[in-house]
Amino acid sequence: MTAPGAAGSAGGWWGTEDVCVRFGGTLALDHVWFRAEPGRVSAVVGGDGAGRTTLLRCLAGALAPASGRVRRPAPLATGYMSAGSGVYPDLSVNENLAFRATAYRVPPQQAHERTGELLARAGLDRVGDRLAGQLSGGMRQKLGVIAAMIHRPDLLVLDEPTTGVDPVSRSDLWWLIARAAAGGTAVVLATSYLDEAERAHDVLVLDAGTVLGSGTAEQIVAAMPGSLTVTGERPAGEAGRRAWRREGRWRVWDPAGGDPAGVIVPDLQDAVTVAILARELSLVPAGGEPR
Amino acid sequence: MTELPAQAFAVTRAFGHFVAVDQVDLEVRPGEVVGLLGANGAGKTTLIRLLLGLLRPSGGEIRLFGEPPSRHARRRIGYVPQGLGLYDDLTPAENLAFSAAVFGEGPEAAALPAPLRPYRGTVVGALPLGVQRTAAFAEALAHRPDLLVLDEPTSGVDPLARARLWETVAAAAAAGAGVLVTTHYMDEAGECDRLVIMAAGRAVARGTAREITGDTRISVVEAESWAAAFGALEAAGLPVTLVGRTLRVPGVPPDAVRRALGNLPATVTSAPATLEERFFELTLSSGKTEAPS
Amino acid sequence: MWAMIVKEFRQLRRDRRTLAMMIVMPVVLLIVFGYAASFDVTTIPTAAAGPGAAQVAHLVGEPFQVVDTEPSQGRAWAEQQLRDGNAAVAVVTGSGRPQVLIDGSQLFTAKAAIAELSAAAAKAAANGAAAGGQASPPSGQAQPVVTVLYNPGLKTSDIMIPGLAGVVLVFVGTIITSLGVVRERQSGTLEQLAVMPLKPRDVFLGKIVPYFVVAALDLAIVVGVGVGLFGVPFRGSLAVFALGAVLFLFVTLGIGVLISSVSENQGQAIQLAFMVTLPQVLLSGLIFPLSSIAVGVRWISYLLPLTYFNEISRGVMLRAEPLTSLWQPFLLLALLGAIVFTLASLRFRADLAPAAPRGGAGSPRSAQKVASAAGAPSRSAG
Numbered sequence: 001m002t003a004p005g006a007a008g009s010a011g012g013w014w015g016t017e018d019v020c021v022r023f024g025g026t027l028a029l030d031h032v033w034f035r036a037e038p039g040r041v042s043a044v045v046g047g048d049g050a051g052r053t054t055l056l057r058c059l060a061g062a063l064a065p066a067s068g069r070v071r072r073p074a075p076l077a078t079g080y081m082s083a084g085s086g087v088y089p090d091l092s093v094n095e096n097l098a099f100r101a102t103a104y105r106v107p108p109q110q111a112h113e114r115t116g117e118l119l120a121r122a123g124l125d126r127v128g129d130r131l132a133g134q135l136s137g138g139m140r141q142k143l144g145v146i147a148a149m150i151h152r153p154d155l156l157v158l159d160e161p162t163t164g165v166d167p168v169s170r171s172d173l174w175w176l177i178a179r180a181a182a183g184g185t186a187v188v189l190a191t192s193y194l195d196e197a198e199r200a201h202d203v204l205v206l207d208a209g210t211v212l213g214s215g216t217a218e219q220i221v222a223a224m225p226g227s228l229t230v231t232g233e234r235p236a237g238e239a240g241r242r243a244w245r246r247e248g249r250w251r252v253w254d255p256a257g258g259d260p261a262g263v264i265v266p267d268l269q270d271a272v273t274v275a276i277l278a279r280e281l282s283l284v285p286a287g288g289e290p291r
Numbered sequence: 292m293t294e295l296p297a298q299a300f301a302v303t304r305a306f307g308h309f310v311a312v313d314q315v316d317l318e319v320r321p322g323e324v325v326g327l328l329g330a331n332g333a334g335k336t337t338l339i340r341l342l343l344g345l346l347r348p349s350g351g352e353i354r355l356f357g358e359p360p361s362r363h364a365r366r367r368i369g370y371v372p373q374g375l376g377l378y379d380d381l382t383p384a385e386n387l388a389f390s391a392a393v394f395g396e397g398p399e400a401a402a403l404p405a406p407l408r409p410y411r412g413t414v415v416g417a418l419p420l421g422v423q424r425t426a427a428f429a430e431a432l433a434h435r436p437d438l439l440v441l442d443e444p445t446s447g448v449d450p451l452a453r454a455r456l457w458e459t460v461a462a463a464a465a466a467g468a469g470v471l472v473t474t475h476y477m478d479e480a481g482e483c484d485r486l487v488i489m490a491a492g493r494a495v496a497r498g499t500a501r502e503i504t505g506d507t508r509i510s511v512v513e514a515e516s517w518a519a520a521f522g523a524l525e526a527a528g529l530p531v532t533l534v535g536r537t538l539r540v541p542g543v544p545p546d547a548v549r550r551a552l553g554n555l556p557a558t559v560t561s562a563p564a565t566l567e568e569r570f571f572e573l574t575l576s577s578g579k580t581e582a583p584s
Numbered sequence: 585m586w587a588m589i590v591k592e593f594r595q596l597r598r599d600r601r602t603l604a605m606m607i608v609m610p611v612v613l614l615i616v617f618g619y620a621a622s623f624d625v626t627t628i629p630t631a632a633a634g635p636g637a638a639q640v641a642h643l644v645g646e647p648f649q650v651v652d653t654e655p656s657q658g659r660a661w662a663e664q665q666l667r668d669g670n671a672a673v674a675v676v677t678g679s680g681r682p683q684v685l686i687d688g689s690q691l692f693t694a695k696a697a698i699a700e701l702s703a704a705a706a707k708a709a710a711n712g713a714a715a716g717g718q719a720s721p722p723s724g725q726a727q728p729v730v731t732v733l734y735n736p737g738l739k740t741s742d743i744m745i746p747g748l749a750g751v752v753l754v755f756v757g758t759i760i761t762s763l764g765v766v767r768e769r770q771s772g773t774l775e776q777l778a779v780m781p782l783k784p785r786d787v788f789l790g791k792i793v794p795y796f797v798v799a800a801l802d803l804a805i806v807v808g809v810g811v812g813l814f815g816v817p818f819r820g821s822l823a824v825f826a827l828g829a830v831l832f833l834f835v836t837l838g839i840g841v842l843i844s845s846v847s848e849n850q851g852q853a854i855q856l857a858f859m860v861t862l863p864q865v866l867l868s869g870l871i872f873p874l875s876s877i878a879v880g881v882r883w884i885s886y887l888l889p890l891t892y893f894n895e896i897s898r899g900v901m902l903r904a905e906p907l908t909s910l911w912q913p914f915l916l917l918a919l920l921g922a923i924v925f926t927l928a929s930l931r932f933r934a935d936l937a938p939a940a941p942r943g944g945a946g947s948p949r950s951a952q953k954v955a956s957a958a959g960a961p962s963r964s965a966g
Contacts, residue, residue: 039518041533047449048420060779075781086776090767103780121525136331164373164446166330166475167567168574171532175525178533182518192447195477195567199534207449244454245461247481269478273450280451380595392587414598 013037014059014155014186019068021054021209028054029065030209036155036186041177043197044190045272046206052190053083053159055206059188060157072155076104079153079185083160085144089133093124093143096132097150104151111150118146121179122172138169145176149185156180158189162196174199194269205272212275217268224271225278226255229262241281244273253277294357295320296367296438296469297342303350304337311337313492314351319438319469324460326483327473330574334492335473336373339440342471343370355438366394369431369439369468373446375423376430379416383407383426386415387433394434404429406455421452428459439463441472445479457482477567488570490577500566507564507572510548512538514557527551530575541568542575601855609859616866619878625696627875628672631665633657636677647696648673659683666733668909669899673697675728682728688735689902691743692873701730734819734902742817745810746897747870750890752806753829754864756799757836758843759857765791765844766853774935784933792837799833807901820900824907828896831917835889838924845931864890892917 015035021028029051036042036059044052057063058070060080072078080086087096094115101111119125122142132140145161158177162170174196181187189200197203198217205213205220213220231250234243243252246269253274266274299317303310312334319325329335340346341353344360355364370376377386384403391401403411407429410422418426424444431439441460445453457479464470472483480486480500488496488503496503514520517536524531524540529551532539540548545559552559564572596602631652632640641650651671654661662674662685672693676683684701686694705727735742768774768791777787810816818825839860847853867877868890877885885891892913899905907914 047452048447050449057775062775062778075779078779080776080779082773082775082779086773088773100780103782105781138331160447164443164475166333167328167477167570168330170475171530171571174532175530178521178531179525181533182521192449193476194450199532201536244451245458245482246454247478248461269450273454276449276451378591378595380598381591385591385594389587389591392590 014071014073014188016055016058016065017069017071019055019058019065019070021051021058021063022066028209029058031068032206032209032211034059034204034211034214036188038154038186039181039184040201041181041187041189041199042202042204043200044188044204044206045192045194045197046212047192047276049208050206051209052206054209055204056080056157056159056188056190059155073153076151077154079148079151079156081144081148081158081161083163083190085132085140087132087140087144087147090131092129092131093119093135094128096143097147100147100150106151114150114152115146118150118176122146122176138165138172141165142169142172142176145173149176149180152183153185156185156187158187160190160192163192170196194267194272198268203268205275207276207279212279213271221266221268221271224266224274225257226253226274227257227260227263228253228266228270228274229259230264242277244277246270246273295354296356297471298354299338299342299351300354301351302338302341302348302353304341304346305349310492312341312348315489315492315494317342317487317494319471321437321467321469322464323484324464324470324472324482326480326486327471327489328475328480328486328570329473329489333489333574335489336442338489339442339471339473343368343440366434367437369434369436371427371431371439371441371444373442375415375427377415377423377427380414382410382412382414383418383429384411386426387430390430391433396434400433421448424448424452424456425459428456432459432463435466437468439468439470441470443473443475445474445476453479477565477570480566488573490574493577495573495577496569504564504566504569507569508561509564509568510540510543510545511560511562512540512548512552512557513560514538514552514555516555520552520555520557523552523555524548530571539568542572601852605855605859609862612863616863616881619881620867621872622876622878623692623872624876625693625873628693628697628700629670631662631671631674632677633659633662633674634677634682636682637675640675640677644675647700659685663733667899667903667905669895669903669905670909684728684730686730686732687903688732688738689743689898690873691735691738691740693875694732694735694738698730698732701728741810741814742902743898744870745806745814745816746901747868747894748810749803749806749829749897750832750868750893751865751870752802753799753832753893754836754861754890756795756802757833758840758861759854760798761792761795761837761840762843762847762853762857763850764795765841766847766850769844769847769935770849778936784929784936787936788841788929788932792841795837795840796833799837800829803829816901818901820902820904821906824905824910825897825900827907828893828900828910828914828917831914831921832889832893832896834921835917835924838921838928839889841928841932842924845928845935864888867891869894889917889920892920 013035016032019029019032032055034055044055046052054063058065059072060078061072061075091099097115101115119128124139124142127135127139132143135143141161145158148158149156161173165173177187177189191197202216203214203220204211213223229252231252234240234250235252239252243250251270255278295318297319299315301314301316302312303314304312315338317338327335327338337346341348342355344355344364353360356367358364387403388401394400406425407422410418415423415426428444445456448456460470460472474480486498486500486503487494512520517533517538520538521531521533524538529540529543529548541564545561549559626647627649628647629651630644630648632650633654635655637653637655641653644650652665658678659676662676665671665674666685666687672687672690674685676685686697688694732738768777807818811818840857843856843860844853847856863884866872867881867885868888869885870890874882874885874891895913896910899910
């Protein structure tokens with residue numbers, strides 16, 4: 001069912017093949033195919049309950065699927081940050097990192113250097129002795145990411161590292177993430193910020209456990225059915241059900257692609273909103289085909 | 292309503308030596324949505340607590356509906372804190388009933404809005420986040436407040452659900468309420484009539500998103516090997532963000548970037564900054580990015 | 585204000601654990617106190633030695649109950665019966681006055697025996713006087729020599745402090761351990777641990793060892809203060825005592841881990857730990873002697889680990905009881921330990937190993953809840 005350590009440096013990949021996960025009566029993941037490659041950042045987007053955390057837990061090895069295959073590295077080569085930072089609030093920054101380094105068998109000298117370097121670049125070098133619980137949200141998330149990547153894993157799985165974090169700390173976090181990818185790690189992160197997802201190499205869109213779309217941001221946008229127009233007021237009647245508010249105005253989705261006048265170029269957030277809306281209106285079935 | 296829902300005049304608040312809010316002016320007019328942006332530790336939550344009367348200012352004045360904050364004023368305020376402010380172990384209906392009773396409203400205030408009716412029997416702790424947020428909004432709006440204060444009201448929710456929550460906010464503003472909202476989603480800045488950006492306790496920028504971004508430009512790097520370019524820029528101490536496979540460097544002109552890259556094969560161009568990048572620049576230049584908690 | 589009352593009632597109705605504590609607890613306490621709380625001793629196990637042993641059974645009446653008769657044995661054997669806890673009173677018959685040995689470490693039994701003997705002596709004296717000074721005393725009616733062994737002063741502290749040692753271990757073992765493990769669940773780091781290259785066994789033992797050390801230290805302090813300050817004797821083998829303590833700790837620590845595995849937060853863990861600890865303090869023979877607890881309730885005592893540790897600690901400290909006669913409590917502690925430890929490790933493993941998800945701890949809702957519980961404080965700054 002799982003094949004740890006299957007991907008090598010020669011074009012291997014990590015991910016899931018046709019994975020289903022069941023919690024009691026609910027299907028949390030429904031035939032999900034996902035692929036993450038070394039040196040690339042993959043974003044997993046979707047609302048609460050979409051299955052992002054479940055998927056990430058499968059990738060990290062915290063959860064075994066009911067069916068399907070998970071390709072992941074051995075636990076020593078996997079880095080995981082659970083939602084909500086995953087660090088001990090009653091240990092200091094340095095103590096948290098020391099615990100991780102020891103648990104992942106990083107030699108002390110190497111751990112020392114790497115810790116110093118990462119903390120400095122993330123702006124946490126002056127708070128080494130502060131308790132993690134006393135850090136602000138952004139700093140704690142940064143610590144969580146550093147802790148997850150301290151042993152240079154082959155696969156780095158981050159559950160919502162940037163949610164609730166201010167844009168400045170988010171920028172630092174993206175630096176850390178990009179750094180990991182630059183080092184050859186395959187990075188998978190769950191995010192609720194679609195502008196962030198656009199920055200990733202590829203995106204997986206989940207909704208209620210099924211894949212609504214996957215590929216690069218451009219591919220997902222290109223695959224959006226129909227077209228979008230923008231109006232100042234919500235249209236009346238049936239069209240009103242296909243409209244949503246964004247930045248003070250209303251986007252209206254026409255599934256059939258209609259009149260080219262007034263059509264705007266959608267971005268990833270628009271494409272994802274359309275996918276969720278379409279699902280809700282049951283106009284387009286959701287698919288989970290492999291890439 | 293002739294008086295403004297909320298006003299802050301040169302408000303300052305210090306905790307010992309640490310100045311959390313430094314001479315901030317703010318006002319919220321009826322029917323408008325004011326967005327408050329800022330890094331964690333910039334003072335947003337402290338400012339909100341000052342406005343709500345939960346904290347007393349060390350300097351300056353706060354006025355709610357023309358008066359200093361009082362319990363009477365609280366009846367006219369709806370507040371959704373970051374942690375939602377609902378009881379996990381009660382159903383939405385029970386939460387609303389409690390709130391309605393406390394605000395002295397009649398039974399119609401305790402009525403569940405349509406989107407929540409399917410969830411009437413489930414305790415809030417067992418509901419999906421989007422529904423929880425909808426319930427929190429419903430509770431804050433049930434007593435028809437004249438001032439709505441929302442602290443990161445859409446965090447973690449999918450884009451369609453976010454859009455719907457914003458519909459509710461817009462409806463409240465259209466009905467005459469003044470709305471103060473904090474958010475980390477840059478596109479939600481577009482929902483606000485006005486923005487106030489805070490950094491290190493000060494208000495460092497005001498206006499609409501377009502006004503604040505102005506003509507700021509950033510440098511864009513497209514390189515054959517983004518990893519090498521990233522390394523070079525990082526070594527030069529420049530702030531870099533990775534977007535797909537291009538690199539963006541805010542606050543640094545293209546020639547400086549070109550120099551940092553040395554001989555690496557890459558094209559460096561200039562592009563308009565996003566609100567987020569402008570925000571980033573403002574926060575960095577104010578000197579402090581993180582404040583002690 | 586009415587709204588607050590209604591709301592609190594609604595929340596209370598859903599909080600099953602608190603309800604259990606508020607309603608079930610008083611009922612349980614009532615039953616316990618009704619049937620268990622008694623200092624009255626109804627039977628006193630007695631051993632008889634020496635040539636006149638057989639008659640002892642006829643001569644002594646209620647509450648003495650002769651459990652062993654050995655005509656060929658003498659005082660040494662009688663003392664051993666007391667030391668091994670086989671009898672509370674031993675009568676040694678021989679050429680001279682009969683000797684009555686009483687086990688002072690069973691405080692209430694000893695006091696009851698002394699009261700009976702005094703009453704009998706007074707009656708015999710009265711009979712003798714009434715009979716008008718017959719020359720030869722009736723056979724077997726010579727005044728016995730009464731000696732109280734092991735706790736001659738019949739001091740309460742001497743028997744309480746060995747028992748207290750056990751209570752200390754119960755507190756550290758159960759309550760504090762349950763908190764330590766639940767903290768992991770509350771801070772959201774349990775999930776993080778599940779992914780690390782640590783075996784569940786490593787995590788389990790790693791979590792328990794510090795509490796083990798602290799509990800051992802506490803025990804040493806209690807015993808040290810008891811012996812040094814209160815003059816409680818420590819007559820037996822330190823090794824046997826230590827072995828008993830280690831076994832007992834295994835059981836209580838295991839119970840602590842079990843409690844934490846079914847609790848979501850520290851409040852729940854404390855409630856459950858309290859509900860498990862209170863019966864042990866009341867029914868283990870610490871305060872009320874086991875023999876005076878009604879049989880219908882006494883079966884509960886036999887399920888409690890503290891009952892067995894009390895036997896061991898009192899036996900070793902006061903009577904220098906050897907391992908050979910303590911095999912029963914040791915065996916039972918070992919058995920309890922094996923059961924609790926296995927259950928605890930299984931539950932721990934369920935939390936940590938990548939098992940197929942079930943409805944409980946593996947549900948996305950609880951992971952979300954844990955995440956938001958840990959994440960909410962982080963977003964409130966600034």
